[in-house]
Amino acid sequence: MTGRVFVSRLPLRLSGRVYRKVCAQTGARSFSRAVTGVTGGSGLTGDVDRFGGVTVDLARVGLPGDISEDAFGRILQGSLARWKSEGKQAVWLRVPISLTRCAAAASAHGFAFHHAKDDHAVLALWLGGGPSRLPAFATxxxxxxxxxxxxxxxxxxxxxxxxxxxxxxxxxxxxxxxxxxxxxxxxxxxxxxxxxxxxxxxxxxxxxxxxxxxxxxxxxxxxxxxxxxxxxxxxxxxxxxxxxxxxxxxxxxxxxxxxxxxxxxxxxxxxxxxxxxxxxxxxxxxxxxxxxxxxxxxxxxxxxxxx
Amino acid sequence: MTGRVFVSRLPLRLSGRVYRKVCAQTGARSFSRAVTGVTGGSGLTGDVDRFGGVTVDLARVGLPGDISEDAFGRILQGSLARWKSEGKQAVWLRVPISLTRCAAAASAHGFAFHHAKDDHAVLALWLGGGPSRLPAFATxxxxxxxxxxxxxxxxxxxxxxxxxxxxxxxxxxxxxxxxxxxxxxxxxxxxxxxxxxxxxxxxxxxxxxxxxxxxxxxxxxxxxxxxxxxxxxxxxxxxxxxxxxxxxxxxxxxxxxxxxxxxxxxxxxxxxxxxxxxxxxxxxxxxxxxxxxxxxxxxxxxxxxxx
Incomplete structure (x- = not known):
């Protein structure tokens, strides 16, 4: 019965959840935007969203079509180290079905399937603190x-x-x-x-x-x-x-x-x-x-x- | 206003749809049942459902963990020829994330992702006539x-x-x-x-x-x-x-x-x-x-x- 009471509280406990909710509102759009990442000495780069997540579309980063699991694993390892040092909260990998061997390599670094449909799979890795707060796929x-x-x-x-x-x-x-x-x-x-x-x-x-x-x-x-x-x-x-x-x-x-x-x-x-x-x-x-x-x-x- | 009129009609147009609906009621269960298939000279075998679909769990058929895409492709090709000659309606492949290179090989034979979650992906191939009538995943x-x-x-x-x-x-x-x-x-x-x-x-x-x-x-x-x-x-x-x-x-x-x-x-x-x-x-x-x-x-x- 307190009426119009405004009391803010520390949002720390909820920060992951906010990422989850707001990320659900942007994740799909990220995939449809141009991905600017390239592979090279600096590793993978992708779209960065305002919630600290990065999205990499493996169909658009110039990977050789016959890249081996080991070679991709090394590129990913270097990129992950960089993303962690930059304080990124999450990494999304969009993997075309022809490159699914990269999914196995990613799983060795903690990635799991988020969803898959028709000709591609999406894997995700939560880098923030605590359990993953990434938005779920259709339930x-x-x-x-x-x-x-x-x-x-x-x-x-x-x-x-x-x-x-x-x-x-x-x-x-x-x-x-x-x-x-x-x-x-x-x-x-x-x-x-x-x-x-x-x-x-x-x-x-x-x-x-x-x-x-x-x-x-x-x-x-x-x-x-x-x-x-x-x-x-x-x-x-x-x-x-x-x-x-x-x-x-x-x-x-x-x-x-x-x-x-x-x-x-x-x-x-x-x-x-x-x-x-x-x-x-x-x-x-x-x-x-x-x-x-x-x-x-x-x-x-x-x-x-x-x- | 015809009241209790019973008129049967040829079910051919709907046979695929019936597979879709009824298969939705069994697909998930199939995955949890023991898969009896093995690889060998005769190729992959899996659980056969009563709607003419076969489900193969690649984690349980004894594939070498380092099987190459080419080697799996050859096994799958032989198995597909057999399933087609047997009149199978559909094939489901459950692929653990460590073996996702097999998904790429399967895609070369027409398989597509049905869904994926956590540590595995499920691919499907419709072998029946007309467009695929397989049940969709959560929408x-x-x-x-x-x-x-x-x-x-x-x-x-x-x-x-x-x-x-x-x-x-x-x-x-x-x-x-x-x-x-x-x-x-x-x-x-x-x-x-x-x-x-x-x-x-x-x-x-x-x-x-x-x-x-x-x-x-x-x-x-x-x-x-x-x-x-x-x-x-x-x-x-x-x-x-x-x-x-x-x-x-x-x-x-x-x-x-x-x-x-x-x-x-x-x-x-x-x-x-x-x-x-x-x-x-x-x-x-x-x-x-x-x-x-x-x-x-x-x-x-x-x-x-x-x-």
Whole structure:
């Protein structure tokens, strides 16, 4: 209850974390900027960011394509000594797949994989005090299910997966493709699994689950959307689904042959059918990002004054 | 309106997608199972999954630690010819960082990085028809902000970041650590930035943004939580924040010195203060996962019959 109290504290404990957070806002950009480093008597040089990190793109520093692990290790060792003497906080190495032998040499000097994608890997070494405070790479996969509700009939589209030990009803869905919006995933997956065309109406629920065996051990965020049907004829994917039906929402809420999340969402939908979907919906709106102007999608409860 | 119509269709178009989806459910497990492959006259062998994929862990197949890129390339070439003749759909190579030179050799045969983390990289090659349908690695980072509402004073805790061109109010927050729940991130970040202790009450909003420069070009999911204060004295991080205040919720909703999402959530909070937070909240509940029994966290609108 202290109101507008300004008390600063020593930031030392948090300095690494600040690097982590702010570095996450610049790391990717560093890679896309011109790297000015060259190899030579002075070793590797790269882009230096304002948080004391240096980024070296091995595709752009003029290394011989057939450089040996030993030769690269010697260059890196000299460069590391210099970066340490200069007080650098971290080193990022962007390694093209053709030069991956350099990653092995870097690992002998403490580097580890930060991430890799397609034709390159990124390794990092934390030089600051204490445990590494470098920003993590993407941690979550995003899956989406679509609950297509036929309001006039009080029914919802459900499937049963093939090859499961227990035949339980669930909503059709699957993983988002990279760059795909939640609503678009729901509409696409519903069509691919069931043949039914639909349109996005709202976000109903989010589930978070960690150390997910289906996500290479990473975390999983699962969104369930409410969709409206544009077509009604079922033409389901027989490789993926055992059954597909328009089932009464009340029946789905009651049956024991449904996954727990499906039962819960069925109860939500029943409440929505009886009292209005505005009771259960999160509306989506596109807003511009504050600095880039790029549109993002924002979900929250509808505001009474919202147009 | 066709009701319970069952029409199967040819699954050929979707067979790759089914591999993608189902493979996502097994890929990680494959890596943790014993790999039985050995190198020899017959080349590499690995675990075969039921979707026609084979996983080879190069740390466990008895390769000489100093195997050359050329020598590994020859072994891989022979193995690939065999896998293709056997109709395999995909090959996964788990490469320890000490053997990353093998990744370069694999790339000459069409392999690309799927992901990498710490001490190993995973490469993949799609052998099925058409474009690769292999499941993607994690695509999203998750950031969380906490709106700590002092209901009795009608105020909310806001900060202004240092080093921004425009001084705009926002809620304290930051990236989730791997394995950290959304609510825990909000509470932790609020304390680290402001010194205020709080507890999780609800999820208010989710934002999705793609090709995010602050996420190594991946996607960003940003969750805004409602928190209740346990302490009120501000002791903010001067490295990260320029200012930190308990600001009137109405004032925050009106000011032009706030990010668009902050203004929008302030309007939500004002509505909640006036009409009850049950109008804007998504409640959280822990439920057991259907097969593993592990608890996950589920967010949705409260149900009237929910205990």
């Amino acid at each position: 979550h996969q995003v899956g989406v299910a679509g609950a297509v509700v036929d309001e006039s009939a009080g029914k919802v589209l459900v499937v049963q997966d093939k090859n499961k030990t227990k035949n339980a009803w669930k909503f059709p869905g699957g993983l988002s493709d990279p760059g795909e919006n939640i609503g678009a995933t729901a509409v696409r997956e519903v069509f691919e699994e069931t043949g039914v065309r639909s349109e996005f109406r709202s976000l109903l629920s989010i589930r978070q689950q960690h150390r997910h065996p289906n996500a290479f051990g990473m975390s999983d965020l699962y969104a369930i959307c409410r969709l409206s049907p544009l077509t009604y004829r079922i033409d389901f994917c027989t490789q993926e689904c055992l059954r597909c039906e328009w089932l009464g929402v009340g029946e789905l809420a009651e049956t024991s042959s449904a996954t727990p999340v499906t039962s819960r969402v069925a109860r939500l939908l029943l409440f929505g059918l009886e009292r209005g979907f505005d009771k259960i919906d999160l509306a989506m709106e596109e807003l511009p990002a504050v600095y880039s102007g790029v549109l993002y999608q924002l979900y929250h409860r509808p505001l009474p004054t919202q147009s | 999203h980072q998750v950031g969380v902000a906490g709106a700590v509402v002092d209901e009795s004073a009608g105020k909310v805790l806001v900060v202004q970041d240092k080093n921004k061109t425009k001084n705009a109010w926002k809620f304290p927050g930051g990236l989730s650590d791997p394995g950290e729940n959304i609510g825990a991130t909000a509470v932790r970040e609020v304390f680290e930035e402001t010194g205020v202790r709080s507890e999780f009450r609800s999820l208010l909003s989710i934002r999705q943004q793609h090709r995010h420069p602050n996420a190594f070009g991946m996607s960003d999911l940003y969750a805004i939580c409602r928190l209740s204060p346990l302490t009120y004295r501000i002791d903010f991080c001067t490295q990260e924040c320029l200012r930190c205040e308990w600001l009137g919720v109405g004032e925050l909703a009106e000011t032009s010195s706030a990010t668009p999402v902050t203004s929008r959530v302030a309007r939500l909070l004002l509505f909640g203060l006036e009409r009850g937070f049950d109008k804007i909240d998504l409640a959280m509940e822990e439920l057991p996962a259907v097969y593993s029994g592990v608890l996950y966290q589920l967010y949705h609108r409260p149900l009237p019959t929910q205990s």
